[in-house]
Amino acid sequence: MNPLALSLILTTLLAGTLITMMSSHWLTAWMGLEMNMLTMIPILMKTTNPRSTEAATKYFMTQAMASMMLMMALTINLMYSGQWSITKMTNPVASNMALMALMTKLGSAPFHFWVPEVTQGVELTPGMILLTWQKLAPLSLLYQMATYTNTNLIYLSGLLSILIGGWGGLNQTQLRKILAYSSISHMGWMLIILPFNPTLTLLNLTIYIMLTLSIFMILTNTFTTSMSSLTLMWNKTPAMTIMLMTTLLSLGGLPPLSGFMPKWLMIHELTKNNSIIMPLTMAIMALLNMYFYMRLIYYSSLTILPSTNNMKMTWRFTNTKHTMTLPTLITLSNMLLPLTPMISMLE
Amino acid sequence: MMYIVFIMGVLYVVGFIGFSSKPSPVYGGMSLVVSGGLGCGIIMGSGGSFLGLVVFLVYLGGMMVVFGYTIAMATEEYPETWGSNVVVLGAFLVGLLMEVFMIMWLFSGEHELMGFYFGGLEDLMVLGEEGFEYVREDYSGGASLYSYGFWFLAMAGWMLFVSIFIAIEVTRKRY
Numbered sequence: 407m408n409p410l411a412l413s414l415i416l417t418t419l420l421a422g423t424l425i426t427m428m429s430s431h432w433l434t435a436w437m438g439l440e441m442n443m444l445t446m447i448p449i450l451m452k453t454t455n456p457r458s459t460e461a462a463t464k465y466f467m468t469q470a471m472a473s474m475m476l477m478m479a480l481t482i483n484l485m486y487s488g489q490w491s492i493t494k495m496t497n498p499v500a501s502n503m504a505l506m507a508l509m510t511k512l513g514s515a516p517f518h519f520w521v522p523e524v525t526q527g528v529e530l531t532p533g534m535i536l537l538t539w540q541k542l543a544p545l546s547l548l549y550q551m552a553t554y555t556n557t558n559l560i561y562l563s564g565l566l567s568i569l570i571g572g573w574g575g576l577n578q579t580q581l582r583k584i585l586a587y588s589s590i591s592h593m594g595w596m597l598i599i600l601p602f603n604p605t606l607t608l609l610n611l612t613i614y615i616m617l618t619l620s621i622f623m624i625l626t627n628t629f630t631t632s633m634s635s636l637t638l639m640w641n642k643t644p645a646m647t648i649m650l651m652t653t654l655l656s657l658g659g660l661p662p663l664s665g666f667m668p669k670w671l672m673i674h675e676l677t678k679n680n681s682i683i684m685p686l687t688m689a690i691m692a693l694l695n696m697y698f699y700m701r702l703i704y705y706s707s708l709t710i711l712p713s714t715n716n717m718k719m720t721w722r723f724t725n726t727k728h729t730m731t732l733p734t735l736i737t738l739s740n741m742l743l744p745l746t747p748m749i750s751m752l753e
Numbered sequence: 754m755m756y757i758v759f760i761m762g763v764l765y766v767v768g769f770i771g772f773s774s775k776p777s778p779v780y781g782g783m784s785l786v787v788s789g790g791l792g793c794g795i796i797m798g799s800g801g802s803f804l805g806l807v808v809f810l811v812y813l814g815g816m817m818v819v820f821g822y823t824i825a826m827a828t829e830e831y832p833e834t835w836g837s838n839v840v841v842l843g844a845f846l847v848g849l850l851m852e853v854f855m856i857m858w859l860f861s862g863e864h865e866l867m868g869f870y871f872g873g874l875e876d877l878m879v880l881g882e883e884g885f886e887y888v889r890e891d892y893s894g895g896a897s898l899y900s901y902g903f904w905f906l907a908m909a910g911w912m913l914f915v916s917i918f919i920a921i922e923v924t925r926k927r928y
Contacts, residue, residue, distance in 0.1 A: 411922060418915050425908070434905075441912060448919050454927040462923075 407452055418445045419539070426543040432480045432490045435547055436473065439511065442543055443469040449535060450528045461527025465536075468520040472510035479504035492550045504547075505555045511544040513586075514593040515566035522574070525586035530631065533582050534622035537589045538615045545596065545611055549604050557601045565687065567594025572694025579633045581625060584698060585618065588657060591695050598688065599672045602679055605752050610668035612752075613742070617657045617665060620735040624650050627727050636706045641720045651707045652740045658696035664742035671749070758798040763856065765791040770848030774841050777832030778824045782817065789813045800875025801891045 407415075422441030429435045443466065450462040483500035484490060495501040506517070513521035525533045552560065571591025578584045592614045599606045624646050630636050640647045656663035661670070669692065676685040705711070710718075768788030772781035789812050797805035835841050859866065877887040898906050 407922075411918070414915065414918065415922075418911070421911075434908075437908060437912070441915075444912070444916060444919055448922045451923055 407448070411448075415445050415448055419449070419535075423539065423543045427546040430492060432483070432492055435492060436476055436480065439476070439543055439547075440473055442540060443473065446532075446536070446540065449532050450524070452532060453529055457527045458529075461524045464520050464527075465524045468517075469511060472507045472517075475510070476504055476507035479507060492547065493553075495551055495554050498554075498556065501551060501555045502559060504551060505559060508544045508548050509563055509597070512541060512548075512593050513590055514563050514597055515570045515590065516563070518567065518570060518590045521590055522583045522586040525582045525589075526580055530582065530622055530626045533585070534619065534626075537585060537622075538618050541589075541593070541611065541615070545607065548597075548600065549607060552600045552604070560597050560600055561684065564594040564596075564598035565684070567591060567597065568688055568691045569594075572691045575698045576694060578698070581631055581633065581636065581702075584702070585621065588695060588699075589614075589618070591692070595669070595672060595688065595692075598684065599675060603675045605749070606668060606672050606675060608752055609671065609749055613664055613668050613739070616735055617653060617739045620653045620732070620739045621650065621657065623729070623732050623735065624653070627725065627729055627732070633702065633705055636702060637709075637711045638717070638720075639706050640710065641718065642722070643725075647707050649736050651703045653736060654699040654703055656739050658699045659692055660696070662743050663740050664738070667743050667746050667749075671746070758795055761791045761794045761798065763852065765795065766852055767849065770845060770852065771835070774835065774844035774848060776834050776838075776841050777829065779828055779832045780834050782821055782824055785820070786813060786817055789817065796874065799873055803889070803891045803895065804874065807895070 418441055422438045422445065424438070425441065426435045426438030429438065446469075447462050447466055450465055451458050479495075479500045480490070482503070483495045483497055486497040486500065487494070495504065510517035521537075525536060528536070567590050571587045571589075571594060574590070575584050575587030578587065592610065596607045596610045596614075599610070625631065628639050628642055628646060630639055639650070652663060656665035659665045659669040669689070673685040673689060765788050768784050768791060771784035771787070775781070789808065793805045793808040793813075796808060831837075833841060835845055874891055876890045
């Protein structure tokens with residue numbers, strides 16, 4: 407895209423999220439969400455094929471519907487309470503409708519159907535922005551207003567998200583769809599802990615964003631989008647193949663990597679609140695996620711599939727993609743577990 | 754007078770049903786004009802004379818005119834109207850039915866009648882410390898958009914510009 411146009415669009419994307427995160431008035435928060443949605447459309451349509459256009463259209467339809475529901479919830483809240491503050495939506499109709507609208511924007515079940523289709527239809531970089539940056543604004547609103555919602559809705563949506571994220575990703579060979587189902591599953595974990603300890607939601611969001619950014623950047627650097635090209639990655643960059651393995655294990659929540667930290671703290675918090683069956687179900691369903699990550703690791707690092715001999719010796723071109731932030735991100739996404747006592751600075 | 758605002762509200766919703774049953778944009782634009790005029794009537798019936806005239810001027814006189822011209826440039830030979838397609842007619846009738854059900858629900862039961870509260874836009878606002886300085890709320894609201902609400906105005910203007918930019922970027926030829 408034209409650099410001037412791209413800078414305008416990215417500036418407005420940044421401004422939209424910042425306006426939503428900084429606002430205490432519902433109208434400005436809604437305005438920031440609309441800014442995000444509108445400026446995401448040309449980013450999703452950067453490539454010129456009809457698949458991207460279809461993905462951008464689906465994204466626009468679902469997010470516009472969620473914005474409309476949110477506006478209706480705001481108006482109902484204004485009608486019954488007379489004020490626009492985000493933290494005090496005491497009318498249950500308004501707060502639950504706003505909850506469902508924000509869950510649609512996040513892509514958590516049962517409003518998750520757009521996430522795999524939109525993520526698959528676009529390139530890796532817009533998909534990365536979709537799954538990481540676009541989660542910040544709705545979660546910042548949920549963080550503020552979740553105390554007055556019906557918590558059964560939050561638990562139901564969270565559990566369904568973990569189930570659907572686990573089972574949906576099992577039959578996939580395209581990496582973008584696998585990452586989309588992983589996003590759905592992580593949103594489920596973030597939603598469930600929200601009524602108990604919202605700080606852990608933010609911790610899970612931070613670590614999830616670091617992990618997803620690392621994986622997307624590894625995939626962008628090696629031009630892999632499906633499992634078949636993943637099997638040839640060992641020849642191009644063996645170092646990144648190993649990094650992909652450790653980052654995927656971290657995404658699945660395996661100790662001693664960073665991804666274990668939010669899951670451990672969340673299960674700890676849930677059991678402290680005398681809830682045993684739910685964290686048990688969540689932990690077991692996280693194993694489904696771990697299965698397809700293990701499948702990716704198996705095909706990328708642990709096995710070399712049968713191929714002809716000339717495919718084992720590819721010519722190494724110079725890498726033109728910048729990898730400036732990748733070492734930092736990979737280090738952060740793998741080795742943060744000993745720093746767990748530092749989460750008190752998130753409070 | 755109490756019923757006029759309510760009837761205008763109901764016809765406003767019927768106008769919305771008229772274009773959301775998706776006829777061709779030529780007929781949808783006509784339905785938008787009708788809805789816009791009735792919306793202006795609702796605002797004026799509630800006492801906000803300034804804001805109602807702003808709706809007529811800016812919305813119908815600015816936005817709808819531009820919309821009408823762009824539709825006229827992009828229209829097709831046999832535009833789809835409410836009578837030409839069973840789907841559009843069916844959607845319109847279903848919408849009308851839902852509106853009738855809603856009105857029936859509104860007048861049943863013992864709850865407070867919504868849609869009958871009017872006159873909320875003609876209040877006066879006290880301005881100035883010595884008292885006795887009153888200003889109409891809708892005038893001062895429009896003016897405070899430029900003073901206290903400057904940030905809102907800046908963001909609204911910026912987003913209008915970015916929306917046009919995005920519309921042009923999306924509908925550019927892509928090859």
